[in-house]
Amino acid sequence: MSVSSIPVRGEVLAPGQAGYDEARRIWKGVDRRPSRIVRCADTSDLRSLVDYAARRQLPLAIAGAGHDIAARSMPDDAIVASTAALTRVEIDTERRLAVVAPGAQWGQLAAAAARYGLATTGASVATVGVAGFALHGGLGWLMRGFGPACDNLRELEVITADGMLRRVSGDSEPDLYWAMRGAGSNFGAVTALTLQLYPISxxxxxxxxxxxxxxxxxxxxxxxxxxxxxxxxxxxxxxxxxxxxxxxxxxxxxxxxxxxxxxxxxxxxxxxxxxxxxxxxxxxxxxxxxxxxxxxxxxxxxxxxxxxxxxxxxxxxxxxxxxxxxxxxxxxxxxxxxxxxxxxxxxxxxxxxxxxxxxxxxxxxxxxxxxxxxxxxxxxxxxxxxxxxxxxxxxxxxxxxxxxxxxRIPGAFGAGYPRLRALKRRYDPDNMFRFNRNIPPEDDHAAH
Missing domain, CATH: 3.40.462.20 (Vanillyl-alcohol Oxidase; Chain A, domain 3)
Structure with missing residues (x-):
């Protein structure tokens, strides 16, 4: 694989290059060596990477803040799309919403919302990524009053395996909205999350x-x-x-x-x-x-x-x-x-x-x-x-x-697991997004 052939604006790091070892260092102290780490400069880089990997059937992992406790987002011999530089947080004070980029950490979101006397359920460690936390539940401070973080997701922008950028909410793509609030990383690369905020100062x-x-x-x-x-x-x-x-x-x-x-x-x-x-x-x-x-x-x-x-x-x-x-x-x-x-x-x-x-x-x-x-x-x-x-x-x-x-993954998703497998077959039939707590696509026999 030629480094120059990957069509992105951001930096592409190969083993041995300056910056590679730092880029592969995550919260959990493991020694993982991806084939390439791409530091996405913007969400178009992420979309290009999904398309590039899909066309060539290359393994692609999405890494955000690097706090994945199982280190699944930093696999050996795969391309890793790092969204760590995508940390934009925008606060809509009128509607009490936060629009958050996929590399943002909870400390960044909390600080931005606090300037307006607002907050939402978040992690108890500031360096935990907003996306990974919220897409898979989000048990944290404020949850008994305002629900887990996934309950406060109002909208998502996500690139699915077919390269489409989808706007996902209860009104648009309701099946995907259901699935991504709890199993989100299985269904695409998230480019933005919109979370409900509450007046807590x-x-x-x-x-x-x-x-x-x-x-x-x-x-x-x-x-x-x-x-x-x-x-x-x-x-x-x-x-x-x-x-x-x-x-x-x-x-x-x-x-x-x-x-x-x-x-x-x-x-x-x-x-x-x-x-x-x-x-x-x-x-x-x-x-x-x-x-x-x-x-x-x-x-x-x-x-x-x-x-x-x-x-x-x-x-x-x-x-x-x-x-x-x-x-x-x-x-x-x-x-x-x-x-x-x-x-x-x-x-x-x-x-x-x-x-x-x-x-x-x-x-x-x-x-x-x-x-x-x-x-x-x-x-x-x-x-x-x-x-x-x-x-x-x-x-x-x-x-x-x-x-x-x-x-333990099927049991973690409970009664919704068969529906998740059916939706995985619809949105990601080749299981491109598999470096996570993976839900395999429903097979042909199960579908019939």
Whole structure:
């Protein structure tokens, strides 16, 4: 493949060229070597790449902000279309909408919207890409009040495998609109997303951390807090391993109600005394997306397991706590996120996002430094996931599935999976867009 033959304005990087190694570096510390990395200068570059790869039947991956936890967007021996330079964010204050380019990060969107006292459900790490997060669900701050990010997608511009640039909404391309809100990367290369914003200017948010040995009391308090929580409170239980070998536990929260009411809501934590770290404070909503920025540094090695949980009964709590005590890796985080609220109120049939039924979402992110540790660390993570599985609800959150969990993809999309396969056959019959949590096209036998 000749570098000069790829018809784009942006830079085309081949192995060995200056800038190639930096361009292939993503959040997850893996050593992937694409055949070419194309830094798209504009959306016409992206359209040209889709056409170029389709005509030559070349493997093409779409990489945005580089925070794909399974590193599927940076595959070996493929052309990678990097949209990282496409970060435009436009705010329509009258209609309370944000139009976002495919390489924009949540911190950029949050800052732009906050200038007008607006916000929407976003990630808790500022460097997470808007597109990847929102197209596959989007569990994050504000979700109990305003739904996951995919529920706030009002319109999408997407290049499908036939090279067409489609404007996708509930009125235009309704089938594709249904599919892309939950399974979006399977159906094309997104060039713009339009998200609903809400009049929120300030929140009370942060983390309250305690020594790791009081984790049972913290988790018990968390159960009490979430059992009574209104939609204005999004919170999670948190357990952390650190580089110095110590453990901590606590609660992270975002509260959009009257700050004067928060002390009573958090009263179940009072018997634990003063936290060793308390960052909970009034803040501008633009700061919200960076609450966890330092906890999972870019470039470390990570492995994940996740489940939905119907509730937090004594048996699942005991299982999670037992496993937490065995944390030894320096960048390990265990989360239990409270769902419900607006997440659960949207009918399941309205979008491809199937993760509405659970009371909680469990996630372990195991993080370490060196490749020599890979086998032991990955085995530990899998063991944690296996221990929690008997307590889990059906399905899994698509954004949390790691590279070795393709067998869980059908269950993650639930009852909508056959419809997604049929739509994949219509829009991408050759499975061009496959470097993702892939949905294969319905085969001819299934179609008949």
């Amino acid at each position: 300030r929140v009370t948010a942060g983390m309250m951390l305690y020594p790791g040995d009081v984790a049972p009391a913290v988790l018990d308090a968390y159960r009490t807090i979430t059992a009574a929580a209104g939609d204005e409170l999004v919170t999670h239980f948190y357990y952390n391993g650190s580089p110095d070998g110590t453990h901590s536990t606590g609660i992270g929260l975002c509260y959009t109600g009257d700050p004067a009411d928060l002390a009573a809501i958090l009263a179940p934590l009072a018997p634990l005394g003063r936290p060793v770290h308390d960052s909970v404070r009034d803040m501008g909503v633009g700061e919200l997306q960076a609450v966890h920025d330092s906890s999972t540094p870019r470039g470390a090695r990570y492995h994940l397991r996740a489940h939905y949980l119907p509730d937090l009964d004594d048996s699942v709590c005991a299982t999670v706590l037992d496993r937490c005590r065995t944390v030894t890796a320096p960048f390990t985080q265990v989360f239990v996120e409270h769902m419900g609220g607006a997440v659960a109120r949207q009918p399941l049939a309205d979008s491809a996002f199937a993760g509405r039924h659970a009371g909680y979402s469990f996630l372990v992110i195991n993080g370490w430094d060196t490749p020599a540790e890979d086998a032991d660390r990955i085995a530990w993570t899998r063991g944690f996931g296996d221990a929690v599985r008997p307590h889990a609800a059906h399905g899994a959150y698509v954004n949390y599935l790691d590279y070795d969990e393709d067998h």
